[in-house]
Amino acid sequence: MPRVSSRFEGLGVGFAPYLQPPGPEVVRWTVGEPGFETPEEIVEAAIEELRRGRTKYTRGPGTIELCQSVANYLSLYHDIEASAEDIVVTPGAKQALLYSFLITTMPGDEAILLAPSWASYEPMLEFIGAVPVHVQVNMEDFHPDIGTIREAITDRTRMILVNSPCNPTGAVFTPEEISEIVQLAVEHDLWIVSDEIYGRMVWVDWPHVSPATIPGGKERTIVVNGWSKSWAMTGMRVGFLTGPKEAVKAAMKSQANSASHIPTFMMEAARTALECEDSVESFNQEYLKRREIMRAGLDSIPGIRVPEPEGAFYVFADITGTGMTDIEFAEGALEAGVQLIPASLISGGEGFVRVSYAADEEAIHEGLSRLRSWLIQE
Numbered sequence: 001m002p003r004v005s006s007r008f009e010g011l012g013v014g015f016a017p018y019l020q021p022p023g024p025e026v027v028r029w030t031v032g033e034p035g036f037e038t039p040e041e042i043v044e045a046a047i048e049e050l051r052r053g054r055t056k057y058t059r060g061p062g063t064i065e066l067c068q069s070v071a072n073y074l075s076l077y078h079d080i081e082a083s084a085e086d087i088v089v090t091p092g093a094k095q096a097l098l099y100s101f102l103i104t105t106m107p108g109d110e111a112i113l114l115a116p117s118w119a120s121y122e123p124m125l126e127f128i129g130a131v132p133v134h135v136q137v138n139m140e141d142f143h144p145d146i147g148t149i150r151e152a153i154t155d156r157t158r159m160i161l162v163n164s165p166c167n168p169t170g171a172v173f174t175p176e177e178i179s180e181i182v183q184l185a186v187e188h189d190l191w192i193v194s195d196e197i198y199g200r201m202v203w204v205d206w207p208h209v210s211p212a213t214i215p216g217g218k219e220r221t222i223v224v225n226g227w228s229k230s231w232a233m234t235g236m237r238v239g240f241l242t243g244p245k246e247a248v249k250a251a252m253k254s255q256a257n258s259a260s261h262i263p264t265f266m267m268e269a270a271r272t273a274l275e276c277e278d279s280v281e282s283f284n285q286e287y288l289k290r291r292e293i294m295r296a297g298l299d300s301i302p303g304i305r306v307p308e309p310e311g312a313f314y315v316f317a318d319i320t321g322t323g324m325t326d327i328e329f330a331e332g333a334l335e336a337g338v339q340l341i342p343a344s345l346i347s348g349g350e351g352f353v354r355v356s357y358a359a360d361e362e363a364i365h366e367g368l369s370r371l372r373s374w375l376i377q378e
Contacts, residue, residue, distance in 0.1 A: 012123045015354075018330065018341045027367040029340045029355040032167060032314070034232035035363075036286070039279040042231065045272040049265035058264045060256050062089030062240075066271045070240055073274045078199060079213045080223060082242045088251045089270065091259050093197050093226035093239030098124055099254040100222045103247050104159040104191035105130035111159040111193075112152055114144050115348030116316075118167045118195070122347070133157070134347040141307055142169035142316065146180045153184070159191040160184070162211055165198040165311025168343060168354040172202050172311040175209045186216040196225045197239075198312040200280060203288060208311070212243070222247050229312075230280050231273045238262055238270045287313050287357070290364055294357040297368035301375055313358040316343065320351040322375065329353055336374035338367045 018030055061067060067084035074080040090096040097120075105111055107129030113121050115134035122132045135152045137144050149160070162181060164173040173181075185192050192211045199208045212221040226239030241251055255261065262270075294315050299306040303322035309315050319329045326342035330353060333340055343349025357364060 007127065007129075011126060012119075015119045015341050015345055018339065018345070022334070022339050025337060026334065027338045027359070027363050027370065029338060029357075029359055029363070029367055031358075032229075032356055033234045033358060034229060034283060034313075035358045035360045036232045036283055038232045038236070039273070039276045041276055042233065042269050042273045046236075046265055046269035049268045054265040054268070056264060058261060058267070060261045061087060061252055062261065063267050063271075066267045069271045069274050070242075074223075074225075074242065078196070078208070078210050078223075080210055080242065086242050086245065086248050088241050088248060088255060089262055089267070090226075090239045090241065090251075090255060091262050092237040093195070093224050093228065094120065094124075095255075095259065096224045096226070096239045096241040096251075097121070097193070097195065098128075099251045100193045100224055100241060100243075100247075101125055101128055101130060101159075102254055103222065103250045104193060106158075108156065109158040110154060110156045111161060112149060112157060113161050113347075114149075114163070114166075116142075116168060116343055116346050116352070117161070117348075118163060119346050121161060130158075131156070136348050137169070137171070139318075142166065142171035143173060144177055144181065146177070146184065149181065150184060153188050153190070157188065157190060159193055161193045161195065163195040164208065165201055167198065167312055168314055168341075168346070168349070169307075169316040170309040170312050170314045172204050172206065172208060174206050178209045178211055179214050182211050182214040182217040182221075185211075185220055190220065192217065192221040194221055194223050196223055197229050199225065200230045201284060201287060201313060202311045203291060204308075204310045219244050222251075227270055227273055230283070231276060232279075232283065233270075233273065236266060236269070238266055290357040290359075290361055291315075293361065293364050294355065294368070297364070298355070298371075301368075301372055303375065309357075313356055315355050315357060316352050317355065318352055326351055326353050332374060333371060337370045 067087035211217040222243035227233040305318040330342040341354040343352040
């Protein structure tokens, strides 16, 4: 029997072992998925497009109408100026990230990740032969240490990845921090890949700022975003990227030679979603409410420290005060009927667990009750 390519040897799968659905008796705090139904207008738009026969090939980066709507959305909500020709709509933001990594690195090139970072970045880079370099953030508030980033840059560094608001930590980098990262990239002529999928979920006084809006940032930043989080469309697999024209051309080539385009009938549904601002605001109000329930509840349990969850829908909790490792804590929590993620599965996450407050309110209350009973009993 022929052997599988060696590129898969040692390739991680991130949080996957802890994302398997448990039995119905277990409260699930693991999946980064909105706890809401997709807005009906979006569903109806997809159904109507199917009925109209929108099942054939179409423009690879997305219809001009959809791409123009994305450009308008970026200008209105993120201060990013782009034209329809600067947008590539992809099969999920994850695919857009893969294109971005292919565009910004070659095998052997280094890419800086601000650790702890989302579990899929590292294996995606390794899959294409790039070298992830983990630079630890300040573990009190999960904000970047610019001096440490500077020290990590070598003559092989080609890209810095920014994810703000951040999965898994919930940190929202300040405008000053984003500006300093851009200045580093300018100084060393580096690419920036900015994962902004949680860009509308900011719970602090300072705004989400894209590196593409900072002087010197636009010509070196690829912005990745998508529909999964803000519109509860995770399974519909729709994302996008924008950036400098040469990067966008490369992304178009990547898509033409891999996925062709997203499902044609989903394009109008995605365009419709960008008009569903009431749903985004409604979801965000619920997240704020659930965030406070989860934060206060965990913080009241002895041995758990909860840094301020600044954005997205995650709490990144320090459980070292319990005397357990994060793996031990996760295993004990599961026995108590709560599924959460031990953060030592990723670089820099040791001693922390990630919980999602995108779960419904009842599941948050029940999970807190079970954890409290388990830990106080211990």
